[in-house]
Amino acid sequence: MNIRTVRSFDQKVDSLSGGIQTTGNYPTEVVSDKIPALLAFFPEIALHVTRPIRWDSDHVVLLDDETKEICKEIVRCAGLDGSVKIALDYFDASINRVSAWTVGLRNTQKALLMALLNPTDKLTKLQNENNWTELMVLGEELKTLPFGDVWAEYCKECGAPLDGEWFDTVKQYEKEIQSKRG
Numbered sequence: 001m002n003i004r005t006v007r008s009f010d011q012k013v014d015s016l017s018g019g020i021q022t023t024g025n026y027p028t029e030v031v032s033d034k035i036p037a038l039l040a041f042f043p044e045i046a047l048h049v050t051r052p053i054r055w056d057s058d059h060v061v062l063l064d065d066e067t068k069e070i071c072k073e074i075v076r077c078a079g080l081d082g083s084v085k086i087a088l089d090y091f092d093a094s095i096n097r098v099s100a101w102t103v104g105l106r107n108t109q110k111a112l113l114m115a116l117l118n119p120t121d122k123l124t125k126l127q128n129e130n131n132w133t134e135l136m137v138l139g140e141e142l143k144t145l146p147f148g149d150v151w152a153e154y155c156k157e158c159g160a161p162l163d164g165e166w167f168d169t170v171k172q173y174e175k176e177i178q179s180k181r182g
Contacts, residue, residue, distance in 0.1 A: 050089030061104035
């Protein structure tokens, strides 16, 4: 009979001794979960919002699920009062940096607007009352609200270009200014 020994990948031992065994792969933590925990102990926090480093060195803030969750937590914790200082990362080695910065800034604004459109007080009340079914129903219905129309109106009121309109300006800037730098 062959007996094989199980070993973990992150320890240089001949065999495991019992208890919890590890493989070197750990569950990934998310930033959004940390915001309320930190604000419970500190009056303000500095938050560096970025996209995880990938093989192509992208750091552009995307409108992904985690960015939306980060902004939901900022709004839920009343972090827009100044207690959460938001810094954005926009470095990218493979695309135009002005575009990277613009996309990241606009995506953060979109995520904050989405969070502000949620009926936070009602959601909190339902949670505090342990009304899980209504909380789930309302949460699912919120996912299909017409966010794009609200964002377009916000851009108009701010005098900012709508989605699909700003990129030509960046291309012109790249052609006239950035291409002559080096």
